[in-house]
Amino acid sequence: MSDFRLKAFISVAKNLSFTKASKELYISQPAITRHIQELEAKYHIALFERMGNKIKLTRAGEILLEHSERIVEDYKRLEYDLHLLTNTYAGELRIGASTTIAQYVLPAVLAKFVDKFPDVKISLLNSNSRQIESALGEHRIDLGMVEGIQHTPNIKYTVFMQDELVAVVSNRSKLSRRDEISLCELPHIPLVLREQGSGTLDVLEAALLPYSIKLSYLNVQMFLGSTESIKRYLEHSDCMGIVSFRAIQQEVLEGKLKIIDFKECRIERNFSFIQQYGQDTGLAAAFIQFAMHYNKEI
Template sequence: MSDFRLKVFRSVAKNLSFTKASQELFVSQPAITKHIQELESTYQARLFDRQGSKISLTEAGKLLLEHCDRILEDYKQLEYEMHLLHNEYTGELKLGASTTIAQYVLPPLLGSFIRKFSQVNLSLLNGNSRGIETALQEHRIDLGLVEGIYRLPNLKYTTFLEDELVAVVHTKSKLSLPEEITPEDLQKIPLVLRERGSGTLDVIERSLSGHNIKLSNLNVLMYLGSTESIKLFLENADCMGIVSIRSIFKELTAGTFRVVEIKDMSMLRELCFVQLQGQEGGLSQAFMQFAMHYDRKL
């Protein structure tokens, strides 16, 4: 059975539409139907119930969907490891990463990469997202890793992880806040936030705009250049910060910080690789492929 046939089934099953699967996979609708029919023939079972223009999964379809993602992941892992057998990577790879990624995501990944590709000379530039994109455009780095929501048209972005921002206060803070607040409450609470140009602040601004609140409406005591400085600031000031959940995990577990929920205001973002358009391949591609297979540990 080909992995593409499984991809067709997964797309139809998750969209519950042959038309949407056709659009998603850039394959004709008759070809989608043929792949599903061949799967049904292989298993001698109907995978979908058809009621007019609507479809639903049969019990056999639900069973196949349960296994589908794992099988496709195994195919992907096999292809990756077979590829490694025939390639020895050497040379220099200059990475650039925004602060959150450099501090809380990359270190274990870099260690594993160096063990696997000992002949590669790896370096890392740290800065905020806008600075990393500038370094890439000026050819000071080969591959960037950034957070945030804004995209420059001459750069190519590839998502590799999802992240969430949360509002936190120190448990010894004199700032009295309930477990949940409203977006409007943010305008009255003293805050410490990341600096302009950071992907973190981009996401906060976008989330606020969904509630018709401007950054200038907030009571921001300080803008700081790193999450670590925000955490130290919070230990010594009665205010609230907004940071990546990845950056505060240990402190939440230890009970030194607590999360303050903001009602109906999610602050989700994608962590992305960023490259110059048309310059894919080589060590940059090898690092991206390695990270994509490592991401289950991140």
């Protein structure tokens, strides 16, 4: 329903590239250029300053971007409110989720949601928690789902479910003879952990702080970008990983991996939805309500 020229302009403004905008919106680059030219002709002002192969927003472009984002968001709210009258939902919902949530939590919720609301088109960005927060701030997604610690003051966090980080090793590892370890032993154990910026690493760092253990004290053999990579690595090494319990249940049942308890504590965290303050209506709100209801049933 909204003016597609505004969507094209927002995409070019965010990417500072006509080529990237055409790929993002699945239309040709000449079509993107035409939409921008039509806006510039309508307002009789240049929106971008061309510098060889690069572009940047003019002051007029910055003003139009600020208003365009609000207009597109208002159209989304309008569509949502109108669909409420017939108890149906339609439109586009861009979700961003941290790796653990995207792989082990979200697929079942998405399948149920799409089955119930087939007219909703969903896209999913999968990255670590800090990158998802950045994507929300840059309006590349409408709704985020992240792990652990709240980072950004201008983002609203809504807890979705709880999770636990556990120490895990291969059943063929020498470490598998242990049933529990002390946190003070961690600096002497070879570890494979998630990468910087991941919610998992942030939560682990916070959990170790009361025991005066810094990440720099740990014997980290490798940082990996996904829990799946950590699990596969553990199967062929004597290292220990610290990952979400939800991610390794199947391997534990199959006897491939073993959980070793921490003596001092349980390392717990939250999975949370994130939104911009004031953006609590529309399809994002409908999805949150659905996911919360679904979570209570499982």
